[in-house]
Amino acid sequence: MKEPITLGDILAARKRIAGHIIDTPLRPSQSLTDHVGSPVWLKCEHQQYTGSFKLRGAANAVLSLTDEDKAKGVVGVSTGNYGRALANAARNANVRAVICMSELVPQNKVEGIRTQGAEIVISGQSQDEAQKEVDRLVSEEGMIMLPPFDHADVIAGQGTLGVDILEQLPNAETLLVPLSGGGLLAGVALAAKAINPAIRVVGISMERGCAMIESLQAGKPTSVREWPSLADSLGGGIGENNLYTFDMCGDLTDDFVLVNEAQIADGIRAAYIDDQQVIEGAAAVGIAALRAGLIDNPGRTVVLSTGCNIDMELHRRIIGGEDVDLAQEAEQSKTASSSEGH
Numbered sequence: 476m477k478e479p480i481t482l483g484d485i486l487a488a489r490k491r492i493a494g495h496i497i498d499t500p501l502r503p504s505q506s507l508t509d510h511v512g513s514p515v516w517l518k519c520e521h522q523q524y525t526g527s528f529k530l531r532g533a534a535n536a537v538l539s540l541t542d543e544d545k546a547k548g549v550v551g552v553s554t555g556n557y558g559r560a561l562a563n564a565a566r567n568a569n570v571r572a573v574i575c576m577s578e579l580v581p582q583n584k585v586e587g588i589r590t591q592g593a594e595i596v597i598s599g600q601s602q603d604e605a606q607k608e609v610d611r612l613v614s615e616e617g618m619i620m621l622p623p624f625d626h627a628d629v630i631a632g633q634g635t636l637g638v639d640i641l642e643q644l645p646n647a648e649t650l651l652v653p654l655s656g657g658g659l660l661a662g663v664a665l666a667a668k669a670i671n672p673a674i675r676v677v678g679i680s681m682e683r684g685c686a687m688i689e690s691l692q693a694g695k696p697t698s699v700r701e702w703p704s705l706a707d708s709l710g711g712g713i714g715e716n717n718l719y720t721f722d723m724c725g726d727l728t729d730d731f732v733l734v735n736e737a738q739i740a741d742g743i744r745a746a747y748i749d750d751q752q753v754i755e756g757a758a759a760v761g762i763a764a765l766r767a768g769l770i771d772n773p774g775r776t777v778v779l780s781t782g783c784n785i786d787m788e789l790h791r792r793i794i795g796g797e798d799v800d801l802a803q804e805a806e807q808s809k810t811a812s813s814s815e816g817h
C-alpha cells in the first residue's frame with residue numbers, strides 16, 4: 476500500500492535539497508496587475524538551475540536513494556526538462572543516469588540533457604513509447620526508475636515550491652499552476668493548502684491534449700493524442716497505473732483552464748516585453764490565461780513560471796509577432812521531405 480504524501484514529507488524534502496537549488500525570486504508584475512486589476516506576481520522558477528522547477532523533484536528523489544540503489548543508476552522518461560534535471564541531480568550525486576525520450580522532444584532539450592552527462596535513448600512518437608525503453612532498462616539492467624511526476628519523492632520535491640511561495644507571500648489567494656502529469660500541481664497544492672486551506676489552486680493546460688483533465692473527466696487515466704505544441708513540456712499521458720497524481724489533482728484542484736496556441740504565444744511575448752523574462756510555452760500558460768480573461772476574480776495571484784528551456788529561434792519568431800503553429804509546421808516538413816524522396 477502506498478503511504479499518502481504529507482506536508483512533513485515536503486518540509487523534509489526542502490531541507491534535503493536546500494544546498495542543491497536556488498531560491499528563485501517572486502517578482503511583482505506591474506503589467507499583469509494593470510491588466511487584471513488585482514496584484515499579480517511571477518514566481519520565477521524558470522530561473523532555477525537546469526531551467527525548470529523539475530530539479531526540485533529530481534534532486535529530492537536522487538538524494539533519497541539508498542547507496543545500494545545509487546550504485547544501480549537511475550532511468551527516467553522525459554519531455555526534456557525532467558531529463559535535464561534528473562541528469563543534473565544524478566551527476567552531482569555521482570550516479571549513472573539514462574534518459575528516455577520520444578521523437579517529439581525538441582533538439583535544444585536533448586542537447587541540454589547531453590551536456591549534463593546523461594546517456595540518451597530516443598524512441599517512438601509518445602511518452603508512453605519511450606516508457607517501454609525505461610521498463611526494459613529496469614528489468615534487464617536492474618536500474619532504478621525515477622518517473623517524472625508519479626513518485627512520492629518527486630511530488631514532495633515539487634511541493635517545496637508551494638512552501639517557498641507562501642513564505643514569500645503568506646496572503647496569496649490564487650496560484651496558477653501549469654498542469655501536465657500533475658506532479659507539480661499535486662505537490663504545490665498539497666503544501667499550499669496544508670499551510671492555508673483557503674488558497675485557490677488553478678490547473679492550467681493546453682487545448683492540444685491535456686491528459687490529466689481528460690482523465691479526470693473520464694474517471695480514469697486516459698491517453699490523448701500528442702500534438703506538437705508551444706507548451707511541449709506539458710505533453711504526455713499520466714500513466715495507465717497512476718498511483719498519486721490522478722487522485723491528488725482531482726482532490727486538490729479548484730478549477731481547470733485550457734489555453735490555445737495563440738494565447739500561449741501571447742504569454743511568452745508578454746513575459747518578455749512587459750516583464751523581461753525569457754520563458755518557455757509551458758511556463759506561459761498562467762500569464763496566457765490571465766491575459767485572456769480566463770481566471771474569474773483572481774485576487775492576489777501568483778503565476779508559477781516553471782521553465783525557460785525554449786528554442787531561441789522559436790522565441791525570436793514569437794517575440795517578432797509571428798503566428799507560429801508547430802503542428803502545421805510538422806505536417807509541412809513531413810510532406811516536404813516525402814516529396815523530396817527521403
Ligand SMILES: *Cc1c(COP(=O)(O)O)cnc(C)c1O
Pocket residue numbers: 527529556557623624653654655656657658659660708709755757758781782783
Ligand atoms: C514538467 C513541466 C510542467 C508540468 O509539470 P507536471 O508535474 O508534469 O504537471 C510545467 N512546466 C514546465 C516548464 C515543465 O517542465
